Amino acid sequence: MVAANLSYEESRRQRMEENKKRMEALNLPQLAQALKAPSFPKPSPMKRAKPRTVEKQMVVVRRSSRVANLPTPVYKEIAVDPLRMPRRHSTSKHRDFSNRVYASDEARAEATERAEELESGLGSDHPTFVKPMLQSHVTGGFWLGLPIHFCNKNLPKRDESVILVDEDGDEYQIVYLANKRGLSGGWRGFAIAHELVDGDALVFQLIRPKTFKVYIIRVERT
Numbered sequence: 001m002v003a004a005n006l007s008y009e010e011s012r013r014q015r016m017e018e019n020k021k022r023m024e025a026l027n028l029p030q031l032a033q034a035l036k037a038p039s040f041p042k043p044s045p046m047k048r049a050k051p052r053t054v055e056k057q058m059v060v061v062r063r064s065s066r067v068a069n070l071p072t073p074v075y076k077e078i079a080v081d082p083l084r085m086p087r088r089h090s091t092s093k094h095r096d097f098s099n100r101v102y103a104s105d106e107a108r109a110e111a112t113e114r115a116e117e118l119e120s121g122l123g124s125d126h127p128t129f130v131k132p133m134l135q136s137h138v139t140g141g142f143w144l145g146l147p148i149h150f151c152n153k154n155l156p157k158r159d160e161s162v163i164l165v166d167e168d169g170d171e172y173q174i175v176y177l178a179n180k181r182g183l184s185g186g187w188r189g190f191a192i193a194h195e196l197v198d199g200d201a202l203v204f205q206l207i208r209p210k211t212f213k214v215y216i217i218r219v220e221r222t
Contacts, residue, residue, distance in 0.1 A: 103199025103219045108132060111219040115201035118215055126205050127154050133200040142188035146204075151181040154206055163211040164190055176210075 103111075115130045122128055129150050131137075137144050146155075155162075157178055164172045172193075175185035196202075199219030204212045 101197065101221075102135065103197070103221075107219050107221070108199045111199055111201040111217050115203050115215070115217040118217065119203045119205075122203070122205055126207050128203060128205045131202045131204060133196055133198060133202065135198045138191045138196040138198060138200075142191060143182060143184065144187050145180070145182040148181050151178075155181075156210065160210060164214050165207070165211065166190075166194065166214055167216070 112130065112132045115132075119128050119130055127150065129147050131144070131146070155176060155178070159178050160176050161173050162176045162183070164174055166172070172186060172190045174183045174187050174190065176182075177184050194216060196216070197219065201217040201219070203215040203217070205215070207213045
């Protein structure tokens with residue numbers, strides 16, 4: 001019984017020796033040790049970007065034949081002092097109307113009455129009408145609408161130029177807009193030249209086709 005146990009132990013030891021030799025032959029102990037050690041990813045080397053080189057070339061710009069013989073312009077940045085910039089004159093759309101003078105109802109009615117008296121004294125040989133002035137007629141827009149019935153009966157059916165003749169015989173060419181029945185271009189110059197103000201009353205007398213004699217009745221200022 002003892003001899004059997006010894007032979008078993010001997011054969012077991014021999015198998016272990018043989019297995020150890022096989023493992024050493026296959027390098028298994030080193031591989032097992034390597035697996036036990038913590039492994040960290042190996043950083044990959046960063047690729048350095050190769051600097052880009054741009055080749056600059058001077059190119060002659062083609063110029064128009066009209067300016068080919070002129071010196072090449074030089075463009076510079078110039079600092080501008082805003083305090084020295086010239087101020088633009090305001091247009092009629094941005095004019096200051098704070099100093100407008102409005103006629104009273106009594107003064108307006110009195111000027112209109114005197115204009116109607118003058119009109120009645122002109123007779124009926126030529127068509128006439130009276131037009132009291134408003135602020136829109138003599139400032140700002142300078143648009144003068146005319147009586148519709150008078151325009152339909154006596155004035156052209158399409159846009160035309162008409163003539164205004166003042167009491168001194170001076171003539172002013174004005175644009176008449178048939179669809180709007182009113183005086184447009186040129187009326188501003190007539191109004192300013194005769195210093196028309198709110199409340200004045202004008203008598204228009206059609207002395208010839210497309211020609212008016214204009215009489216001005218001044219409003220009384222208080």
